Each structure stands twice: as C-alpha cells, then as structure tokens.
Amino acid sequence: MSIDALSPGGKRRSGRLDIRNAVRSFNAVRAVDGVSFSAEPGKITGLIGPNGAGKTTLFNAVAGELGVDSGEIRLDDQRIDGLPPHKVFSKGLARTFQIPRPFGGMTVLENVMLVPPAQLGERFWNTWLRPGAVAREEKKNLEKARAIIEFCGLTKVERQLAGAISGGQQKLVELARALMADPAIILLDEPGAGVNPALLDTIVDRIVELNQRGMTFLVIEHNMDFIMSLCDKVVVMAAGKVIAEGLPEDVRADKSVVEAYLGGAAA
Numbered sequence: 001m002s003i004d005a006l007s008p009g010g011k012r013r014s015g016r017l018d019i020r021n022a023v024r025s026f027n028a029v030r031a032v033d034g035v036s037f038s039a040e041p042g043k044i045t046g047l048i049g050p051n052g053a054g055k056t057t058l059f060n061a062v063a064g065e066l067g068v069d070s071g072e073i074r075l076d077d078q079r080i081d082g083l084p085p086h087k088v089f090s091k092g093l094a095r096t097f098q099i100p101r102p103f104g105g106m107t108v109l110e111n112v113m114l115v116p117p118a119q120l121g122e123r124f125w126n127t128w129l130r131p132g133a134v135a136r137e138e139k140k141n142l143e144k145a146r147a148i149i150e151f152c153g154l155t156k157v158e159r160q161l162a163g164a165i166s167g168g169q170q171k172l173v174e175l176a177r178a179l180m181a182d183p184a185i186i187l188l189d190e191p192g193a194g195v196n197p198a199l200l201d202t203i204v205d206r207i208v209e210l211n212q213r214g215m216t217f218l219v220i221e222h223n224m225d226f227i228m229s230l231c232d233k234v235v236v237m238a239a240g241k242v243i244a245e246g247l248p249e250d251v252r253a254d255k256s257v258v259e260a261y262l263g264g265a266a267a
C-alpha cells in the first residue's frame, strides 16, 4: 500500500472547522474569551499570538480535552463541543501536542499501529467468529502503518523505542499516528518547536504534501517563517481574543498585532 491510498477525511468529510463565540475560563482568567473564526477546508490556517494568548486552551477545547463554558464548535456543520476526545477524533479531527506524547516503551511501529480506525479484533467475539477477517484487518493496518511511517521518513527508526528517538522524530510519530485515522483536519501544536532544521524541513514538506492532497490544517507556531510561508490565513490571538485575521502579509503589518507582541512576552 502506498500513501496514495490515504484519503484525508475519507470521501465524506471536508475538514471545515467553525468556532463561534468560544469561551473558556480558569477561575478569574478568561483564557479563551469569545473567540470566533473558521479553518477553511483544504487550507492551512495559522494560529499565532504571544505567550498566554489562549491558543493551547482553544486547541484543547476544540479537540475535546477541555469543555467550553459557552459558544459552539462545529466540524463540517456538526457540533463537536462537549464531545470527549475520542469522539472528536472519530469524527475526523486529530491533533498533535506541543510536547509529543508517544508511548516511550513501545516501538515507533507499535505506536502508529495503536491507532487503527476500526479495530475488528478488539471485539472479542470476532476473534472466534471471524478470525480471517481479523487477520486481514490486521494485515491492512500494518501495511497502512508502514506506508505512513515511510511517508513520515521514519522507516529507519520504526523498530526503535519511541522514547529513544529525537524530539523532532517524535513529532513525526505524532503526525503518523494522526494520519492512521484518515482525519479531515489536523491541529498541530508547535510542530517546529525544538526541532532541528533538517527535520523541520521534513515536517514542512509532509504538511505541504498532505495539504495538496486536501488535508486541512490548523497550526499553532511561533516560528514566523513557518507561518508566513505555509499558511493561507493567519488568526492572531492576544489575551483570549482574536485581534486580527487575514492573509499572512496583512497580519504581519497590522498595528494591533505588532503592539500585542511588543506589549506581551514576544514569541
């Protein structure tokens, strides 16, 4: 199987994400304070802002790790706010973390294999009643995992423990795990942080190629070269609110954006 067989979101989902008036507080802090914007299908949307702007809190709310206090989050017109992470994931939204979270004691291949879309074998009666189907499904998953691992440039380390490879390679393992579920949209939390320049090029290449195949991305990143060269649109948050949204070059020249970065802890 080659990576060509992967279809972002399958045929049914476009990966459109709509966030409307999302609010999430931690005691007195309104970390996300009435945020509205959309990530258009097939596009790469950048989410930037000074430290503490609320970007990660918003990601956590979208991916189901945190609830919103109010507001709506829709994926392809279906409400996903209030759903637990595995439900959001199964609807076609995958995310990666700023600090990768692989199972360090398992190999890269095992980490990727942990995320098959529909694990027939997990239904215990299938192993008795439909052993052939289970074996075929496992073979298909293994082929898919291998194709994705190759696509992510990880073949050489597929037998190594995920805890023993570099931080940049772990970010690629996270991307590989996300791809196993054929998501329609992937949320990337600082894919470039702590990654050496050569691996960063690989990550950027993979994102571009997936995007050309129709994958939608929403990306938090402090690396401005990355944002400016990769994103179709940039949304800027500061103190929990969206303060600007538009084309990368317009956002960079926006006075309120410059002030937010100078006034806050510049990224």
Ligand SMILES: Nc1ncnc2c1ncn2[C@@H]1O[C@H](COP(=O)(O)OP(=O)(O)OP(=O)(O)O)[C@@H](O)[C@H]1O
Binding pocket: 026, 029, 030, 031, 049, 050, 051, 052, 053, 054, 055, 056, 057, 058
């Ligand atoms: N679990 C939490 N409990 C209390 N306050 C929190 C929690 N998570 C985030 N916050 C606060 O919410 C605000 C937004 O934080 P968040 O991490 O979302 O910002 P960010 O834009 O992702 O920042 P960075 O770029 O540094 O990662 C900050 O004031 C932060 O201290």
